[in-house]
Amino acid sequence: MTRLFGTDGVRGRANDDLTPELALRLNTAAARVLGAGSGDRPTVVIGRDPRASGEMLQAASAAGLAAAGAEVVDLGVLPTPAVAHLTAATGAAFGVMISASHNPMPDNGIKFFAAGGRKLPDEIEDAIERAMDEPAPLPQGSGIGRIRSGENAVETYIDHLVAACPNSLDGLRIVIDPANGAATHAAPEALRRAGAEVMAINAAPDGLNINQDCGSTHIDGLREAVVAHRADAGIALDGDADRCLAVDAEGRIVDGDAIMAILALALRESGELAGETLVTTVMSNLGLHQAMAAAGIHLETTKVGDRYVLERLAEGGFSLGGEQSGHIVMSDHATTGDGTLTALMLLARVAATGRDLAELASVFTAAPxxxxxxxxxxxxxxxxxxxxxxxxxxxxxxxxxxxxxxxxxxxxxxxxxxxxxxxxxxxxxxxxxxxxxxxxxxxx
The missing domain is CATH 3.30.310.50 (Alpha-D-phosphohexomutase, C-terminal domain)
Structure with missing residues (x-):
């Protein structure tokens, strides 16, 4: 039988293979598995990106959670890393994110974060799938869960981001493309509060235009905007803002490998690169291997998929890892990839050194x-x-x-x-x- 969970939650075309009925059953099962040991009334936080189908899938997911007796906190539209952060910060039993990340608008997905805001291991996902096929009595009367709106979720997340930024971004002019997605408000605001002058493009989500010819999967518009506005750099996120790519002042792309090289050197300089090690996948460019070897930094590789990077970071106690696609994890500040956090750390390095992004990225030369x-x-x-x-x-x-x-x-x-x-x-x-x-x- 085909496994329901993929490499990053359950994903499919909304109202086709990913239906409200499936969302309800999946979340009821998740509440039984992930809520076990949290008492009769586990608290669950749930967020979504702005694609139109997220409204019905979030409603169905919340209904499934409440049907299993969970107290549901509806965070509304929020980036995936914000849901992970708030899962940990609020002490929730687990978190739920409704998003298909960088996929086109017709797709959607449901992903879960365990207590502490961490992704689920395969065996827990398998347990949730089994629970879907093993009906159990549902609570009734006062045992039924309630659904309430979360308060100040976006502000709490922005405060977390700005607090993590090591120095001011004063003097930097930045163009950001949040892909008409979940970080349309949070990402530009976090950069502004950190001190940057910010111009946002593709920042008017209407439920239908997420990732449409914009963001980290369509970066040409950002390149043009950076040059036109004479900006110091550009930042491209994907629809749920767990990925970040950058553009230098000349419009050249700075990909995830180059960003990791810059951040690895910055963290080593500050004594924060645990184990003098960077963790990435086998798809990272040979140029990154060579740059890290030249700098005396050990590079470990995993299978393709951010979950494998996350597993190795946790196992080794390392502080930096990621993928060429821009999904970068800084485990001292986040439990998953966070595009806005990555942007803040990258731009903080530019501001602190007085060197432009192109010069910083020159430490890495991609092999064909x-x-x-x-x-x-x-x-x-x-x-x-x-x-x-x-x-x-x-x-x-x-x-x-x-x-x-x-x-x-x-x-x-x-x-x-x-x-x-x-x-x-x-x-x-x-x-x-x-x-x-x-x-x-x-x-x-």
């Missing part, structure tokens, strides 16, 4: 990277001897100036072939050869 998706009937093809031997041979030839990575997609019948090399034509040639080997490996 080519990615080819190969459709396959069986993803175990990557274990075929001809595939393994070809990968090993090319890794030997490329040596320390290149990298080869084959990995199966977690959601599609694809094998992703990634090659990095000192020169782009070499990367393209090797990637094309490996893609052909993968395609033909299962041919009788």
């Amino acid at each position: 990277q080519v990615l080819i998706n190969v459709r396959v009937p069986d993803k175990t093809v990557i274990e075929a001897e001809v595939v393994r031997s070809t990968v090993a041979e090319w890794q030997r030839k490329l040596g320390s100036e290149g990298r080869v990575l084959l990995r199966p997609s977690g959601t599609e019948p694809l094998v992703r072939v990634m090659v990095e090399a000192a020169e782009e034509p070499v990367a393209r040639s090797v990637a094309a050869e490996l893609a052909a080997v993968v395609e033909n490996a299962l041919v009788p």
Whole structure:
């Protein structure tokens, strides 16, 4: 049977595979599993991004929680990291976020945060799925939960962000693109209170325009705005604001790898880089590996997915990790990726050093990277001897100036072939050869 939970909660097309009925059942089950041990009346906080379907899915989710006897605090529209923060700050039994992150508006999702604002391990997600198929008596009368509106949720979150910023952003002119999403108010306001002059674009959510040709997945508009306004930098968030990409004053993109390099050096300088270690996924560019090695910083890699980065940060007691996509975790201040927090820390480094973003990012030089998706009937093809031997041979030839990575997609019948090399034509040639080997490996 197909697992309901994916790499980041339950996600699908709203009113198709993700229905209010499913949301109700899922949250009733979650209240039974995550509320266990919290007494007869666990408190649950719930937020959403501004996409239109979030209204009905939040209502259905809240109804499911109350039906199981939970006290539900409706936070309204709020970024995913804000829900995680408030789960911890309020001592809630768990938190619920209704969002499909960077996905298009027709999609939506439901994700949970355990007590303390941390993502759920696989075994707890599996327990929730089992509980959905194991009906249990529901409370009645005074045992039924209540739903109330949260107070000052956005202000509490903004206060948390500004308090985490290590120095003033005075003198910086910033353009921010919150993707018509959940941080449309919170992110620009946090930057202003930290001292920056802020201009916001794509900051008029109407329920339909979230992530539409804007934000971290469509960054060209921000690049143009930064140059037009002669800003020092631009910040691009995604719909639920757990990711951050940046743009320098010339309109050049500063991706998650470059941001991690800048922050790793800043934290090491201040003595806050625990274990002298940065945690990232196997998809981070070879240039990041080389930059960290040159700086004497240890780099650990995990499987693709922020949950694996989070797990390794917790296991090792490390303070910084993330993904090339801009999902960056600073575990001294947050339990999950927080795009606005990342922006504040990045801009604080610019302000503190007096160096512009382009100069700070120059510590990292991306190696040419080519990615080819190969459709396959069986993803175990990557274990075929001809595939393994070809990968090993090319890794030997490329040596320390290149990298080869084959990995199966977690959601599609694809094998992703990634090659990095000192020169782009070499990367393209090797990637094309490996893609052909993968395609033909299962041919009788």
